[in-house]
Amino acid sequence: GAGVSQSPSNKVTEKGKDVELRCDPISGHTALYWYRQSLGQGLEFLIYFQGNSAPDKSGLPSDRFSAERTGGSVSTLTIQRTQQEDSAVYLCASSLGTGVYEQYFGPGTRLTVT
Amino acid sequence: GDSVTQMEGPVTLSEEAFLTINCTYTATGYPSLFWYVQYPGEGLQLLLKATKADDKGSNKGFEATYRKETTSFHLEKGSVQVSDSAVYFCALSVRSSNTGKLIFGQGTTLQVKP
Numbered sequence: 255g256a257g258v259s260q261s262p263s264n265k266v267t268e269k270g271k272d273v274e275l276r277c278d279p280i281s282g283h284t285a286l287y288w289y290r291q292s293l294g295q296g297l298e299f300l301i302y303f304q305g306n307s308a309p310d311k312s313g314l315p316s317d318r319f320s321a322e323r324t325g326g327s328v329s330t331l332t333i334q335r336t337q338q339e340d341s342a343v344y345l346c347a348s349s350l351g352t353g354v355y356e357q358y359f360g361p362g363t364r365l366t367v368t
Numbered sequence: 369g370d371s372v373t374q375m376e377g378p379v380t381l382s383e384e385a386f387l388t389i390n391c392t393y394t395a396t397g398y399p400s401l402f403w404y405v406q407y408p409g410e411g412l413q414l415l416l417k418a419t420k421a422d423d424k425g426s427n428k429g430f431e432a433t434y435r436k437e438t439t440s441f442h443l444e445k446g447s448v449q450v451s452d453s454a455v456y457f458c459a460l461s462v463r464s465s466n467t468g469k470l471i472f473g474q475g476t477t478l479q480v481k482p
Contacts, residue, residue: 258411287469297457297472310467345412352468354400354419354461359412 256280258360260346266366267336275331275363279348286329287349287357288321292342300344303329304352336367370395374458374473381448381480389443389476391432391458399460401425401434401441402470406455415443415456448480 259278267273279286288300299313303323314320318336323329333340343364347357375390393399403415403425416425421436430445441458458473 285468289470296474297459297470299469299471302467302469304467310469313469347412349468352466354417355468356414356417357468357470359404361411 258346258348258358260344260360260363262363263361264364264366266368269338269367270335272332272334273336273365275333275344275365277329277331277346277348277360279327279329279346280358281327283348283350283358284326285349285352285355285357286323287347288329288331289345289347290342291345291362295342297345300331333365336365338367341365341367370397370399370460370462370471372458372460372471372473374456374476376474376476378477378479381478383450383480383482384447385480387443387445387448387452387478389456389458389478391441391443391473393439393441393458393460395439395460395462397462399462401432402459402461403430403432403441403443404457404459404472406457406475408454412457448478450480450482453478453480 261276286303302310318334321331343362345362346360349355349357371394400419402417405415416427418425418434424433432443455475457475459470
């Protein structure tokens, strides 16, 4: 079946612009995660959605970052007023639930802020 | 806070050599432990996992044993192949957390030469 998909695969933007990154999780997966992979910080958790519960936003690095998940499926990560330090690969993952369920990762969106 | 420390790479081995990648963790709860692998040009995928002390995870000839007394989860393979060249990430998920978010180590690059 289809895996986790993300779009765009690459995004180049100018400093100060807003960007939106999209994630389509595996159908039926109730949990959805966003992570960031950067050279300086490695792989970091950003935000988590589970069903209709309030999201865990504890990993978002600043208030310029926000995310939503519509209808319990597709998720969008928005970065406002991008900075060069936002350059990274943004990974989305989904799973059947939390805890020991395997998280399936998408291919990522490579964001470059110039 | 919870954290994972991996041996620094890159690790360069000849084909059929024995592989060990060290991983130690710090966690306040009772973590589940994972090894994820990222092959060149591909997304992160789960390699193996262990959910409680003394469990051994295994897959594709790789093994790792959950050692609570030494807070370690070292990855081993008896005979590596060129196709094992990839970046390997050790990760934990604290079960007392409601999110199941993964905390990753920095990653270790493995290069296997023929």
